[in-house]
Amino acid sequence: MLYSLQEKNPHLGIDCNNVGTNDMKEQNVFETLIGKQQQIFLATQVVKMILKIDDVITPSAF
Structure with missing residues (x-):
């Protein structure tokens, strides 16, 4: 909060x-504060995963 x-x-x-x-x-x-911290942590992990996928897929792959 x-x-x-x-x-x-x-x-x-x-x-x-x-x-x-x-x-x-x-x-x-x-x-709880721990609940908020977990949400931010998981959101950060999702963004990192998306960025990694974006690096793997090259524009020529389409």
Whole structure:
């Protein structure tokens, strides 16, 4: 979750459901830091794999 220094609210997040508040505690959304870290790690791995595939496939292969 995001931490806003100006608002001093560690429960800020993105309002994907258009509820009208960015406070995840009010929306009953609870996500652990380790869960967020895993998501970022896995997303990074996917990007690396795509870039490796892109290097293997040459334009002349099409």
